[in-house]
Amino acid sequence: MARRKKAGPDPLSTEEKIKEAARKVFLRKGFSGTRTRDIAEEAGINLALLNYYFRSKQKLFDEVMKEKIQTLLKTIIPVLQDNSTTLEEKIKLMVSNYFKVLSKNNDLPIFVLNELRKNNISFISNLPVGKAILQTSFMLQLKQRKANVDPVHFLMSMLGLIIFPFVAKPILTQSGMISERKFQSLIEERELLIPLWMKAILK
Amino acid sequence: MARRKKAGPDPLSTEEKIKEAARKVFLRKGFSGTRTRDIAEEAGINLALLNYYFRSKQKLFDEVMKEKIQTLLKTIIPVLQDNSTTLEEKIKLMVSNYFKVLSKNNDLPIFVLNELRKNNISFISNLPVGKAILQTSFMLQLKQRKANVDPVHFLMSMLGLIIFPFVAKPILTQSGMISERKFQSLIEERELLIPLWMKAILK
């Protein structure tokens, strides 16, 4: 629980303890399923202190959510924008970057996607990040291939192949279809398979 | 709102009015985000009446959830099990069946997947539906192809290609990447594209 940037003592500040607890609880239970008491308890501090540092449950949530969206975007945007890499290199990088992030945080995609669906989260609507993606090096390279597949299709498909297993994990494991171990090994295989599949789709 | 099985008067029974309202509100807000008062208001009846017909919020939710999971399973299981169709036919059928269901109910997948993640929904763990899928005609046909791809990979990928766009829709539209119209047209295209892609992946 106590995450340290380096070795040694360096106890987390109270503020960071609360935020770390909030990350954990919000991700597991969502906004409306989380009680501020849960966060306080998880952080080992008092409920009043949570409101002292963050004004409200909503503001604390917004900070966590903003951070998580940033994590997901930083995983993909720089790769898409890089003018010095080939299309194939970008695909491999996106896959490996995402698997690195999601393997440590299986719940991240479904948490973000679902909360974004329930509330209309303001800071997504504000940044025109969607339109920016349409003009990245990645999308241009796709167009230049003149493959008979819309670049948006291609991107959606790749993200689906990467992210969906994590979203579906609860159904797959709880229904007895695959074990936790089998899931892990499938994920590892996919890191190699998805780039091959995307190549096949392009032709 | 008033859904009728045939033309003519046939007003919904109170019980069905409540259930219909519950479907709508639960799907939009999830279990913990929904207040029973919201459902009562949506149904145009009183809060007390909700508890008269269904014993509790949880029981009403369970009925809705069970129904939705059934919808998703009935869309796919019979197709997977059918011994009289080819692999290619099954793929096309799954895709078109799912698009038919999901086009009318975009929120269905993320609702089910997320609630299943938060709570451990009992009736999924009980039915060994996961293991059953592994022994369907579909999975056997995949093995017989001796393609160098695990059938579970193949199924996960196909479901990802079908379902992920609906799960990601809030991000895609709210971020300004695509409009609602563009989303619809992309979905229609995918019904033809996904079977082709799956064929490409198989080789």
Place this chain on the structure above:
DNA sequence: GTCTATAACCTGATAGAC
């Protein structure tokens, strides 16, 4: 900064009249 105590409000569920 951190705590205890509590205010102010909300929510699920029920009692009881009709």
Place this chain on the structure above:
DNA sequence: GTCTATCAGGTTATAGAC
């Protein structure tokens, strides 16, 4: 079956002592 009124318990947020 359906309603109004209300209870009992939980939840966010704050007041105030230390």
